[in-house]
Amino acid sequence: MKNVDMDFEDVVKQRRSVRSYDTERQVSDEQLKKLFELVKLSPSSYNLQPWEFIVVKDVENKRRLKDCAQGQKHVEECSAAVIVIADTNPMSHADDIFEDRLKRGYYTAEQKERNLNKVRELAKKSFEERRVWAVRSTSLACMTLMLAAKDMGLSTCPMEGFDAGCVKKEFKIPDGYEIVMLITLGYEKNRPLPRLKRYGFDDFVHFEKYEKK
Amino acid sequence: MKNVDMDFEDVVKQRRSVRSYDTERQVSDEQLKKLFELVKLSPSSYNLQPWEFIVVKDVENKRRLKDCAQGQKHVEECSAAVIVIADTNPMSHADDIFEDRLKRGYYTAEQKERNLNKVRELAKKSFEERRVWAVRSTSLACMTLMLAAKDMGLSTCPMEGFDAGCVKKEFKIPDGYEIVMLITLGYEKNRPLPRLKRYGFDDFVHFEKYEKK
Numbered sequence: 001m002k003n004v005d006m007d008f009e010d011v012v013k014q015r016r017s018v019r020s021y022d023t024e025r026q027v028s029d030e031q032l033k034k035l036f037e038l039v040k041l042s043p044s045s046y047n048l049q050p051w052e053f054i055v056v057k058d059v060e061n062k063r064r065l066k067d068c069a070q071g072q073k074h075v076e077e078c079s080a081a082v083i084v085i086a087d088t089n090p091m092s093h094a095d096d097i098f099e100d101r102l103k104r105g106y107y108t109a110e111q112k113e114r115n116l117n118k119v120r121e122l123a124k125k126s127f128e129e130r131r132v133w134a135v136r137s138t139s140l141a142c143m144t145l146m147l148a149a150k151d152m153g154l155s156t157c158p159m160e161g162f163d164a165g166c167v168k169k170e171f172k173i174p175d176g177y178e179i180v181m182l183i184t185l186g187y188e189k190n191r192p193l194p195r196l197k198r199y200g201f202d203d204f205v206h207f208e209k210y211e212k213k
Numbered sequence: 214m215k216n217v218d219m220d221f222e223d224v225v226k227q228r229r230s231v232r233s234y235d236t237e238r239q240v241s242d243e244q245l246k247k248l249f250e251l252v253k254l255s256p257s258s259y260n261l262q263p264w265e266f267i268v269v270k271d272v273e274n275k276r277r278l279k280d281c282a283q284g285q286k287h288v289e290e291c292s293a294a295v296i297v298i299a300d301t302n303p304m305s306h307a308d309d310i311f312e313d314r315l316k317r318g319y320y321t322a323e324q325k326e327r328n329l330n331k332v333r334e335l336a337k338k339s340f341e342e343r344r345v346w347a348v349r350s351t352s353l354a355c356m357t358l359m360l361a362a363k364d365m366g367l368s369t370c371p372m373e374g375f376d377a378g379c380v381k382k383e384f385k386i387p388d389g390y391e392i393v394m395l396i397t398l399g400y401e402k403n404r405p406l407p408r409l410k411r412y413g414f415d416d417f418v419h420f421e422k423y424e425k426k
Contacts, residue, residue, distance in 0.1 A: 008224045008364040012251045012357060033414050038225045040411040042356065043371050047409045052426075054419040061421050085423070093412075100410040118374075128341045135345055136373065136393065139352030140359075143255065144225060147360065151221040158256050160349065161331075173423045180349065196260045197313040198253040199306075201246050206267040208274050210298070210386045213265075 011150045016195065018155035018188045019074040025187040026057075027079040031152060038148040044137035046119060047101070048093050051138040051180075053145075054083040054171055061171075068166035069182060074157060079186035083167060084142055085177040086134035091123045131178050138180045145183060155188040224363045229408065231368035231401045232287040238400040239270075240292040244365060251361040257350035259332060260314070261306050264351040264393075267296040267384055274384075281379035282395060287370060292399035296380060297355055298390040299347035304336045344391050351393045358396060368401040 006014075032055060044050065056062055057080045065083070066075040075081050087093075098116050101107045107115065122133065146156045159182040167179055203213060219227075245268060257263065269275055270293045278296070279288040288294050300306075311329050314320045320328065335346065359369045372395040380392055416426060 006221050008219050008221045008360070009251065011221045012254050012361065015254070015256075017256050032418070036414045036418055038222065040413060040417070041225050041228070041408075043228075043230050043359070045373055047411075049412050049417070052417045052419065052423075054421070054423055056421055058421055097410065104409060105406055106409065128344075131341075132345055132348055133373075136348050136352050139349050140356040140371070143353040143356035144360070146256070146353075147221070147357070148225065158353070160258055160346075171422045177423075178345075193318055195254075196317060196319065197310065198260075199262050200253060201249045204253070204262070204265045205245070205249055206265065208267070208269055208271055209384045210265075210267055210390075 006151050011147050015147055015150040016155070016192045017157045018184075018192055019072075019157055020189040020192075021074060021077045021079065021155070021184070021186040022189045023077050025079065027154060027185055031154070032080070035145065035148050035152060039141050039145045042141040042144045044140065045090070045133060046094070046115065047097050048090055048119070048137070049097075050087045050090070050092070050134045051141045052085050052087065052177070054085065054173070056081045056083065056171075064170050065167065065182070068170060069159065069162040072159065072161065074184050075159075075182065077186075078184035082145070082183040082185055083171060083173075084138060084180045084183060085173055086138035086180050088127065088130040088134045088176055088178055089123060090119050090130065090133065094119045134178050135180050142181060142183065149185055153187075154185055157184045158182075159184065219364050224360050228360055228363040229368070229405045230370045231405055232285075232370055232397075233402040233405075234287060234290045234292065234368070234397070234399040235402045236290050238292065240367060240398055244367070245293070248358065248361050248365065248367075252354050252358045255354040255357045257353065258303070258346060259307070259328065260310050261303055261332070261350070262310075263300045263303070263305070263347045264354045265298050265300065265390070267298065267386075269294045269296065269384075277383050278380065278395070281383060282372065282375040285372065285374065287397050288372075288395065290399075291397035295358070295396040295398055296384060296386075297351060297393045297396060298386055299351035299393050301340065301343040301347045301389055301391055302336060303332050303343065303346065307332045347391050348393050355394060355396060362398060366400075367398055370397045371395075372397065
């Protein structure tokens with residue numbers, strides 16, 4: 001099978017944002033499980049893992065999601081459209097995860113309490129601050145998802161053009177969750193056009209301090 | 214050389230957040246160039262690539278950065294501490310990138326104008342909205358950086374525990390940039406403790422709609 005178990009660099013170089021999907025080929029539950037077993041290894045703030053994913057495969061549901069997403073047809077044509085959401089409450093997993101840190105010897109009891117207090121402070125911050133916090137860690141997981149999919153011979157496209165209120169309503173997403181992005185997933189039909197321009201090392205890397213480029 | 218040119222899955226599985234660095238081994242400029250040549254291939258909103266990176270290798274500068282980062286000693290002990298910043302003005306690259314889209318056949322002139330107008334609208338949104346927008350794309354690049362480093366035999370640690378005002382002042386970062394995270398980079402001294410708990414597929418994947426877990 002082509003494009004499976006690839007060299008790391010090849011995965012990064014061959015991943016493209018794909019908007020054209022083969023509607024005859026579906027992603028299996030086994031593939032999804034394998035995919036998310038890699039996604040879960042992404043790092044996150046205090047290891048709190050604010051990410052959750054709603055996998056939409058039903059044709060009617062994909063159509064509803066497309067209607068929330070400016071009618072972009074790859075949302076319907078992909079095998080699975082993934083709604084990536086982030087829990088903006090840092091305390092949701094904190095007790096569980098900090099107990100795990102203690103148990104595994106990462107923290108003494110004193111360190112556990114001190115860091116748990118930091119998370120409690122974070123939880124009191126404005127929604128805007130918690131939103132940035134949740135998007136940051138969850139986007140890391142999104143990149144792992146897109147690369148891991150490529151490694152499995154699948155293509156993806158990250159999307160931010162959607163009506164968040166519509167998606168929340170249609171897919172019963174509670175308040176307190178931020179919709180970070182949508183990611184379409186499936187087998188590509190046509191290779192995309194040649195890659196768009198990327199800025200290079202000299203354009204975006206500074207040394208020692210910021211200098212106007 | 215161990216740990217170089219690895220299989221994709223091995224990179225994801227072996228990447229860890231490393232806080233203990235071999236102070237005798239430095240990351241070369243060639244390694245940094247190779248690293249960022251992979252980072253630049255990350256996707257971003259409209260391909261606008263809001264990410265920039267300040268690579269701090271000078272001992273005195275790393276110490277100043279450590280002082281802005283709760284005194285965490287791996288900021289000083291790593292070979293290079295990377296300050297990841299995001300340009301919150303979506304228009305900064307828009308004309309250039311949209312011209313590239315037109316030139317490569319991604320857009321007709323009409324599509325170019327229509328989408329450029331969407332970016333102009335985005336640029337008028339509140340700082341909070343533009344901040345989330347910039348953090349989202351830039352965090353994707355951060356994950357590519359951490360995985361690509363691992364593929365090259367290097368270790369990293371993403372950090373959000375720092376005083377943003379202090380970092381901005383010390384490293385001359387202009388207003389309009391968000392500091393997304395710090396990433397330490399270098400050769401690890403000690404392997405970290407066994408991996409912390411990760412939630413699994415059944416914990417964070419929903420099907421068709423959100424359901425309370």
